[in-house]
Amino acid sequence: EAAVTQSPRSKVAVTGGKVTLSCHQTNNHDYMYWYRQDTGHGLRLIHYSYVADSTEKGDIPDGYKASRPSQENFSLILELASLSQTAVYFCASSERYEQYFGPGTRLTVL
């Protein structure tokens, strides 16, 4: 049974619109992460959280907000989606460092 789930699995958004990506984990992990992957590249860290109600900026936080309302849930919010945010987004959880990934969300901004 999948321990890290993401929704939606794919989404098409319009430029300037608001997008919310959701992540849920049943690993009982304190740490959660949001990454983006562009075609042919590795993963880059957007935001992460090590406790509920607190988030931290990763390497590429501009244009993104994050929300951690509970230990299990971590959302990524694009207030004004842009073409450059077309990518696959992965959520992950970890107890300390070993990360477990969700299946990814393919976001296309038109």
Add this chain to the structure above:
Amino acid sequence: GDQVEQSPSALSLHEGTGSALRCNFTTTMRAVQWFQQNSRGSLINLFYLASGTKENGRLKSTFNSKESYSTLHIRDAQLEDSGTYFCAAEGNSNNRIFFGDGTQLVVKP
């Protein structure tokens, strides 16, 4: 990424053969994790090492923190091994994790 140099960027193997993938680190890392990204795009955990060597079936990984590198050996390659392999390393002085750009592996009949 800048802290993790992964090689080769692409690799083609015939079924039954083997090879090694490598990650070099430009700074001291605490541990390394290896993933396979399959054709569906899912990231599958292969290994997590804080030191030494681990083996699982046809895969073996080594992490040498002092010499700042890690390797992933694949032997007797099968078609289902095709995909992109990533290493991700933990910085020794912080909680950050740095990904390599991946090795795209194609296994041919």
